[in-house]
Amino acid sequence: xxxxxxxxxxxxxxxxxxxxxxxxxxxxxxxxxxxxxxxxxxxxxxxxxxxxxxxxxxxxxxxxxxxxxxxxxxxxxxxxxxxxxxxxxxxxxxxxxxxxxxxxxxxxxxxxxxxxxxxxxxxxxxxxxxxxxxxxxxxxxxxxxxxxxxxxxxxxxxxxxxxxxxxxxxxx
Amino acid sequence: xxxxxxxxxxxxxxxxxxxxxxxxxxxxxxxxxxxxxxxxxxxxxxxxxxxxxxxxxxxxxxxxxxxxxxxxxxxxxxxxxxxxxxxxxxxxxxxxxxxxxxxxxxxxxxxxxxxxxxxxxxxxxxxxxxx
Numbered sequence: 094x095x096x097x098x099x100x101x102x103x104x105x106x107x108x109x110x111x112x113x114x115x116x117x118x119x120x121x122x123x124x125x126x127x128x129x130x131x132x133x134x135x136x137x138x139x140x141x142x143x144x145x146x147x148x149x150x151x152x153x154x155x156x157x158x159x160x161x162x163x164x165x166x167x168x169x170x171x172x173x174x175x176x177x178x179x180x181x182x183x184x185x186x187x188x189x190x191x192x193x194x195x196x197x198x199x200x201x202x203x204x205x206x207x208x209x210x211x212x213x214x215x216x217x218x219x220x221x222x223x224x225x226x227x228x229x230x231x232x233x234x235x236x237x238x239x240x241x242x243x244x245x246x247x248x249x250x251x252x253x254x255x256x257x258x259x260x261x262x263x264x265x
Numbered sequence: 266x267x268x269x270x271x272x273x274x275x276x277x278x279x280x281x282x283x284x285x286x287x288x289x290x291x292x293x294x295x296x297x298x299x300x301x302x303x304x305x306x307x308x309x310x311x312x313x314x315x316x317x318x319x320x321x322x323x324x325x326x327x328x329x330x331x332x333x334x335x336x337x338x339x340x341x342x343x344x345x346x347x348x349x350x351x352x353x354x355x356x357x358x359x360x361x362x363x364x365x366x367x368x369x370x371x372x373x374x375x376x377x378x379x380x381x382x383x384x385x386x387x388x389x390x391x392x393x394x395x396x
Contacts, residue, residue: 226380233382237349246355249347252385252396253362261387261394262366
């Protein structure tokens with residue numbers, strides 16, 4: 094094939110140009126490949142991003158779900174514990190109140206019993222005294238009525254002599 | 266003026282109260298006209314009448330009555346509580362016994378307290394004993 098004029102004049106340049114073209118083509122290839130790769134990376138990245146986003150969302154959802162579950166569980170435990178505590182408090186309070194009432198009732202009952210016993214005793218004493226007085230009166234009436242005058246005189250003078258002996262009639 | 270014949274007749278406060286009432290009536294009738302005084306005087310118990318008339322005849326009537334009332338009122342009293350009422354004879358004996366023991370004339374006031382049974386309470390000039 095015949096050499097062009099330019100090839101004739103500038104052989105060296107032609108070679109360079111060829112080489113340049115060659116290099117250019119190679120560069121183009123590299124760029125294309127790089128671009129392709131970049132695209133692939135971008136696509137992958139995009140996919141990865143999407144996947145990551147999805148994964149994160151899922152994880153977040155799971156975490157929230159778990160948290161909610163944990164919270165619910167904790168809440169349930171807390172409520173159960175509170176209920177148990179409350180039951181204990183109420184039970185204790187009820188027991189205390191019951192004891193307090195029992196003690197008060199016992200105390201009141203004791204007081205009533207004592208008052209009743211005192212009242213009974215007092216009434217018994219009064220009745221005994223009344224009985225004694227009545228008996229004395231009855232015996233006295235019966236006895237004294239039946240007593241002869243001589244005995245009455247004796248009784249009276251014995252009392253007077255006794256008083257005299259005790260010094261009753263002295264220093265008056 | 267000697268009232269001993271009158272006072273020695275007195276044994277109980279009951280007798281004294283009766284006599285004082287009669288003497289008050291006599292005292293009030295001293296200056297009354299007619300025979301009102303003598304008729305009132307006649308109402309005086311026979312035990313004291315003769316002695317009193319004798320004294321009234323010899324002395325001022327008002328003075329005699331005032332002094333007699335005063336003397337009777339001043340006779341001390343012995344209060345005796347018993348479960349029975351003793352006979353007057355026993356009270357008289359008691360009066361003699363007390364006069365002898367105390368060395369002076371006293372009047373006896375008897376009170377009935379059945380609850381005393383065989384006990385006797387004696388009270389004299391603020392002193393008290395139960396025998």
